[in-house]
Structures are given as structure tokens and as C-alpha cells.
Amino acid sequence: MCGIVGYVGKKNTVEFLLNGLKELEYRGYDSAGIAVLNEKNSDSNIEVYKALGKLVNLEEKTSEAIKNDFNLGIGHTRWATHGKPTELNAHPHLGEYSYVVHNGIIENYKELKDELMQKGHKFVSQTDTEVIVHLFENFNNQLNDPTIAFKKTIENLEGAFSILLISKADPSKIFFFKHGSPLIVAKGKDEGEALFASSDAPLIGLAGDVVYLEDGVGGVVTNGEIEFFSDDYKWSTLPASKQYAQKDGYRFFMEKEIHEQSTVVVDTMMGRIKDNAINFDEIDESIIEGINEIKICACGTSYHAGLTASYLFERLSKVKCNVEIASEFRYKEPLLTKDTLFIVISQSGETADTLEALKMAKEAGLKTLVVCNVDNSSMTRTADFSILTRAGIEKGVASTKAFTTQTVVLWMLALYFAKAKNTISENKMQEELHALREVPKSLVVYDFIHEKCKRLSKRYLHGHGFFFIGRDVFYPLALEGALKLKEISYLHAEGYPAGEMKHGPIALADPELFTIALMPENLLYDKIKSNVEELSARDSTICTISPIPFELSDDYIRTNKFDHYMLEFFEMLVAVQLLSMEISVRLGNDVDMPRNLAKSVTVE
Ligand code: F6R
Numbered sequence: 001m002c003g004i005v006g007y008v009g010k011k012n013t014v015e016f017l018l019n020g021l022k023e024l025e026y027r028g029y030d031s032a033g034i035a036v037l038n039e040k041n042s043d044s045n046i047e048v049y050k051a052l053g054k055l056v057n058l059e060e061k062t063s064e065a066i067k068n069d070f071n072l073g074i075g076h077t078r079w080a081t082h083g084k085p086t087e088l089n090a091h092p093h094l095g096e097y098s099y100v101v102h103n104g105i106i107e108n109y110k111e112l113k114d115e116l117m118q119k120g121h122k123f124v125s126q127t128d129t130e131v132i133v134h135l136f137e138n139f140n141n142q143l144n145d146p147t148i149a150f151k152k153t154i155e156n157l158e159g160a161f162s163i164l165l166i167s168k169a170d171p172s173k174i175f176f177f178k179h180g181s182p183l184i185v186a187k188g189k190d191e192g193e194a195l196f197a198s199s200d201a202p203l204i205g206l207a208g209d210v211v212y213l214e215d216g217v218g219g220v221v222t223n224g225e226i227e228f229f230s231d232d233y234k235w236s237t238l239p240a241s242k243q244y245a246q247k248d249g250y251r252f253f254m255e256k257e258i259h260e261q262s263t264v265v266v267d268t269m270m271g272r273i274k275d276n277a278i279n280f281d282e283i284d285e286s287i288i289e290g291i292n293e294i295k296i297c298a299c300g301t302s303y304h305a306g307l308t309a310s311y312l313f314e315r316l317s318k319v320k321c322n323v324e325i326a327s328e329f330r331y332k333e334p335l336l337t338k339d340t341l342f343i344v345i346s347q348s349g350e351t352a353d354t355l356e357a358l359k360m361a362k363e364a365g366l367k368t369l370v371v372c373n374v375d376n377s378s379m380t381r382t383a384d385f386s387i388l389t390r391a392g393i394e395k396g397v398a399s400t401k402a403f404t405t406q407t408v409v410l411w412m413l414a415l416y417f418a419k420a421k422n423t424i425s426e427n428k429m430q431e432e433l434h435a436l437r438e439v440p441k442s443l444v445v446y447d448f449i450h451e452k453c454k455r456l457s458k459r460y461l462h463g464h465g466f467f468f469i470g471r472d473v474f475y476p477l478a479l480e481g482a483l484k485l486k487e488i489s490y491l492h493a494e495g496y497p498a499g500e501m502k503h504g505p506i507a508l509a510d511p512e513l514f515t516i517a518l519m520p521e522n523l524l525y526d527k528i529k530s531n532v533e534e535l536s537a538r539d540s541t542i543c544t545i546s547p548i549p550f551e552l553s554d555d556y557i558r559t560n561k562f563d564h565y566m567l568e569f570f571e572m573l574v575a576v577q578l579l580s581m582e583i584s585v586r587l588g589n590d591v592d593m594p595r596n597l598a599k600s601v602t603v604e
Contacts, residue, residue: 002091002103003027003077004183005202006164006174008224009193014066016195017075020202021055026246027199028393029077030085030376032058035092035099036065036073039171039223046099046168050090072174074164074196076101080375081267081390082109082281083126093125095133098140098167102129103181103198104160105390107271112156132163140169147220150175151229154218159270162213164196177218180266185219185226186210186238192224200238200245209235252591254396254488258577261404261570262443267390268405269412273433278416283385285420287367291341294321297329297357298345299601301399301483302406305371306345307476308569309410316424316432317417326353329360336364343369345410347394347402348600349377358382371409373402387413397597398487400577403480404570408439411566435564442560442567443574450578452557456543457582459555463512463541466493468576469501470518471528473569478518481576488584488594498531509538516579517553518572519546523565545575 003024007016017034033050047065051057055077076091082105083089092099106112109128112135117123121134135156139149146169154161160180166173176185176196186195186207197203203210211233219228239245250256272279294313296306306323313321324334326344330353336342342361346354349372358379361368370383373391380386389405415432418424424432460466466485468478479495486493496505498517509515517532519525529550536542536552543555547568550556557579559571584591 002079002181002198003029004101004103004162004164004196004198005075006073006101006176006196007194008072008174008221009188009190010071011190011193012066013070013073014062014068016206017073018055018059018062020197021058021075021077023201023242024077024197024199025055026393026395027077027079029079031087031090032075032077033090033092034058034062034073034075035166036070037166037168037171038068038070039072046166048092048094048099050087052085052087052090072166072171074099074101074166074174079392081105081388082128085376089125089127091129093127093130093133095121095137097169098133098137098165100129100133100136100163100165102132103162103183104179105267105270106131106157106161107159108157132157132161133165136165136167140167146170146173146175150177150220160267162198172223174221175218176213176221178213179215183213184210185213185221187226188224194221194224194226199248201242204238204240204242204245207238210238211235251585252396252581254398254400254581254591257394257396257400258574258581259445260392261401261574262440262445264391264401264405265408265439265443268408269436269439272412273436276430276433277419278412278433280387280413280416282387283369287369287385288319288341288417288420290339291367292320292339293337294319294341294343295361296321296323296343296345297326297354297361298323299326299351299354301403301480302345302347302351302354304476304480304483305403305406305410306343307479308407308473309414311473312411312414313417316414317421318423319417319421326351326357329357334360336361336366338365340366341369342366343371344379344383345371345406346377346379347373347389347391347399347406349374349379350600352601352603355379355382371406371413373405394599396592397594397599398484398580398591404443404573408436411436431564435566438562438564438567439570442562442570445574445578446560449557449559449575453575453578454582456555456557457579457586460514460583461586463514464492465508466491466514466516467501467505468493468495468516468518469498469528469531470495471498471524473565474518474520474523474528474572477569477573477576478516480573481516481518481580484577484580485583487597488580488589488591489587490589490595491583498528501531502534506534506538509535509540511539511541513540515540515542516576517542517544517546519544519548519550520565520568520572521547521561522563522568545572
């Protein structure tokens with residue numbers, strides 16, 4: 001996820017910005033840039049430096065600038081969402097005389113860009129961000145008042161936008177606004193010093209009081225004096241520890257990422273649900289023309305997202321869909337026909353088996369699409385089409401938010417194909433879109449669920465194994481729950497289709513076999529209930545996760561009521577993630593870096 005820093009004051013501005021960006025490195029980025037100026041120079045030149053890749057590249061470019069006397073600047077690390085990771089697409093973005101850094105996504109950027117181009121504005125990047133600075137200059141050219149121009153700019157933007165903007169039109173100012181992504185403004189320790197950052201870490205030790213801006217709050221810093229446009233702000237103090245700040249106060253990155261899920265899916269969906277339909281800038285409906293089958297290939301958690309999607313592609317888009325583990329697919333001499341759309345799913349875009357499977361499909365002349373979290377990865381460079389999941393960097397080795405955002409993208413894709421193929425009624429489409437809009441709510445980490453998982457975890461530290469069971473899309477969710485538990489607790493766990501237990505595995509049932517049963521209200525409830533009854537009759541210890549209490553459960557994690565099974569799916573996902581994490585904590589394991597595992601598996 002992108003990072004923002006800003007500075008006004010007497011210290012070395014370039015140094016502050018570079019150090020600040022380093023503190024934000026843990027959030028992941030593919031390019032970085034700064035814009036600095038000295039407001040006392042009569043021509044108030046803004047100097048800008050941008051570099052692809054790691055911050056050392058930017059440091060090299062600024063090695064001369066660091067000696068100069070700038071007193072105001074803005075900086076940014078970018079994680080590509082609109083437009084490739086290139087120097088031109090890196091922030092800060094320039095108009096004729098102003099620069100902006102931005103976190104978030106401007107939903108109406110296309111409309112604004114068209115209007116501004118008609119008025120003669122020239123765009124150089126592929127980003128949504130560039131419209132902000134042109135819109136600002138458009139208003140300022142008319143009004144000759146940068147503060148009013150900034151306010152009018154904000155009024156005309158839709159989507160998520162946390163912004164810092166500087167302009168030669170008034171070089172004593174940094175304009176700021178927060179909507180969606182986090183932004184903090186702070187008083188410096190010296191007189192006339194103000195600092196900005198998108199999270200605590202760059203400010204710790206350097207700032208005095210801070211305001212964690214609420215959505216819709218903005219203002220302007222003039223010569224170090226902070227002024228807000230409204231009264232909706234509150235001064236507070238910073239946490240003392242940087243490590244703690246990087247994890248946003250959570251114990252582990254995994255915990256932070258579980259909590260982030262409800263916000264990152266908003267980014268995943270942003271601009272993609274439009275005019276009561278699904279819209280992807282990255283593809284058009286021709287992608288499904290002549291296609292009679294979808295084949296999905298992936299590994300691990302990404303494979304589970306693919307398996308979930310296979311139910312949705314068949315149910316909603318009425319396209320035959322099969323899913324394969326990439327390492328199996330590669331050597332089975334697969335039959336590939338050109339009426340197949342080949343989809344690979346990968347958080348990193350670098351997993352060796354998935355990448356090779358993709359190359360095989362390309363060589364066979366199939367249309368290929370990757371659902372990926374990292375632009376410019378090997379897979380996004382190889383596939384014909386890429387859809388980014390916009391989860392931001394995932395630090396915990398056990399994948400959480402990557403799976404969630406993949407599943408949301410694939411659900412949207414199933415609806416997109418359904419519309420293109422005319423396999424869905426208007427009513428059903430609206431029902432599905434309504435459910436999609438509710439996804440962020442279903443991913444909130446409710447205290448009562450987390451507390452229950454914490455309490456229950458102490459009962460699940462031994463025994464001879466776990467069976468996670470579910471039906472339909474809750475079967476891949478059972479696989480994912482079991483994988484999470486295995487990865488971080490090192491306990492044996494298996495995911496199984498609930499209806500399949502009686503065909504063998506039920507022989508294992510006894511009180512030391514723990515069954516985690518996913519029992520959604522909106523999908524096959526009675527069927528899974530019978531399967532759980534069968535296990536209970538054989539004395540297995542049963543923990544049910546469901547909105548409906550079940551008299552045979554030994555343990556019960558109550559979930560909220562939702563009217564769509566996918567919303568129950570996401571809430572139960574959070575529950576199994578939390579349960580695994582709390583078991584791992586009690587066992588004293590390293591939650592973020594479990595033994596024997598690597599975040600990206602670039603070997604066969
Ligand atoms: C599990 C996990 C792995 C990955 C798998 C594929 O928590 O993270 O199973 O899902 O290694 O990785 P990507 O999605 O990067 O291709």
C-alpha cells in the first residue's frame with residue numbers, strides 16, 4: 001500500500017522525507033518520489049526526484065539535493081493500482097506548477113481527465129492521481145486562490161483520496177485532505193515545523209502532538225502553522241515504539257492483516273461496481289467471446305480462492321470451470337483447447353509452478369488472465385490480461401487478505417461474465433451487487449468472535465487432528481481454514497467436503513478428533529447439519545461456526561446473520577483465521593514467520 005510523508009520546517013527536508021519513506025517501506029512499494037521547494041527563493045522552484053524500485057535508487061538521485069536548503073516537501077512510495085510501476089507513474093504528480101501525492105483511488109478520474117483534456121490539460125501518466133493536480137490548477141487558473149481551488153478540487157473527487165499538494169502558486173503552503181486512506185498531521189518539536197505521514201512510524205521521536213485525520217477532514221499548513229477547514233479534529237499523542245506502530249498496534253502482521261481485510265476490499269471493489277454493473281478497466285467483454293470453459297491454476301491459498309470461484313463461475317456465469325493445483329497441472333500433459341480461458345491466481349505473481357503453468361497455456365495459444373496482487377510481477381508481465389487485487393503488501397507468511405481480495409475479484413469476474421453472457425437476471429444481478437457492497441461489513445473483526453476464538457483456543461492444543469468441514473464454497477473455505485491452522489500451529493488439520501466424511505474419514509472420529517464445522521444459514525444448512533450429526537454420534541468433538549446454535553456442538557462460535565452465503569463465507573473466514581492465530585499464540589509459535597515456510601515460493 002502506498003505511503004505518504006510531508007514536511008515543513010528548518011531541518012533537512014530531503015533527509016526527513018527519505019527517512020520517513022524508509023519507515024514506510026514495510027508497507028511495500030514499487031517506486032518512490034519526492035518534491036521539495038524553498039519558499040524563500042523568489043522563483044520558488046520545485047525540484048522533483050522519482051525512482052523505480054527500492055529507496056536506495058531514490059537516495060542516489062537525491063544525493064546532491066540533500067545538501068540544499070529546502071524547507072518544504074512531500075514524498076510518496078507507490079504500490080501500483082492504476083498504471084504500471086514506472087517512473088512516470090510514480091508520485092509526486094505534476095501539473096504546470098503544482099505537485100500532488102495521493103493514497104487511494106479516484107473513481108471518477110476518467111470523466112475528469114476527459115473534461116480537463118478538452119480544456120487543454122496535458123497528461124503524462126496512466127494514473128488516476130494526475131487528475132487531482134490538473135483539477136486544482138484548473139480551478140486556481142480561474143480563481144487565483146489556491147486554498148479555494150484546493151477545496152473545490154476535493155468537492156469534485158469521488159473515491160478514496162488522502163492527499164498532500166504543494167504549488168508554486170503559494171509556495172508557503174502544504175494542502176492536505178484525508179478521505180479513505182489514513183493520514184496524520186503533526187506539530188514538529190521545533191517552532192514552525194509541521195509533519196505528515198500515512199502512518200505513525202515516520203513521526204515517532206520527531207513529532208509532538210498529532211491529529212489522526214478523520215475522513216472528510218483537511219486543511220492547510222502555512223509557514224508551519226496548521227489550520228483545519230473544519231472543527232472535526234482532535235490532538236493526541238503518538239505511541240512510543242516504532243515496531244508497535246508498524247503493526248498499527250497489533251501483536252502480529254497477520255493480526256493486522258486480518259483486521260485490514262474489511263478496508264482493503266473497499267479498494268478492491270473501488271471503481272469496479274459502477275452503474276449497477278461490474279466494470280473492469282483491465283478487460284472488456286471480448287475476453288469471454290468464444291470461451292466454453294475456464295481453467296484455473298494456482299497454489300496453496302490462491303488455489304482455494306480458485307476453487308471457491310469455480311462454484312461461482314458455474315453458478316452465475318454458466319461456464320464450465322475446473323481448477324488445478326499448478327504443480328500437478330504442469331506434468332499431466334494437460335489437454336488445452338483454445339476455447340478455454342486460462343486464469344492463474346497469485347498473491348506474489350512469482351510462484352514458480354503457477355508461472356510455468358501460465359507459460360504453458362500461453363504457448364498453447366489460450367487467452368490468459370492473472371488475478372494478482374503485485375503489478376509488474378512475472379505473471380502480470382506474462383499474462384494477456386491482469387486484474388490487480390489491491391490488497392497492499394502482505395507481510396504475514398500465512399496469507400489472509402490476499403485470499404479475501406482474490407475471492408472478491410473472482411466473484412466480481414463471475415458476475416461480469418454472467419452479464420456478458422446474459423446468464424443472470426437483472427434482479428439476481430442487483431441482489432449479488434448488494435451483497436458485494438456488504439462484504440466490508442462481513443469482514444469486520446467483531447470483538448465477540450475474537451474473544452470466543454481466544455477462549456476456545458486453549459481447548460485445541462492437543463488431540464490427534466482437526467477436520468474442517470463444509471459444503472459448496474464452504475468446502476474450499478474448510479481447506480483454507482485447515483491450511484491456516486497447519487501453517488502456524490503445526491497441528492495436523494484437513495479440510496474435507498462435509499458429505500464425504502462418511503466415505504472413509506469418519507473412521508477417525510473419537511473425542512480427540514476435533515471437527516470444525518462451517519454451517520452457513522443460507523446454503524445447504526440441513527445437509528451439513530446431518531453430516532455433523534453423523535460425526536457427533538461417533539463422539540467427535542464438534543465446534544460449529546454458524547449464526548444458528550446447534551444442540552450437538554461441544555463448542556460454538558456464533559457468527560452474525562447475513563442474507564447471502566458469500567457474506568457468511570467471509571465472516572467465517574475471519575473466524576477460522578482468528579482461531580488458528582490464537583491457537584498458534586498459545587503454542588508459543590512465531591505467527592508471522594512459521595517454521596519451514598517462505599512468503600514467495602519461486603522454486604518448483
Ligand atoms: C498460505 C500461503 C501459500 C500461498 C502459495 C501461493 O498461507 O500463503 O499457500 O498461497 O504459496 O502463493 P502465491 O499466491 O503468491 O502464488
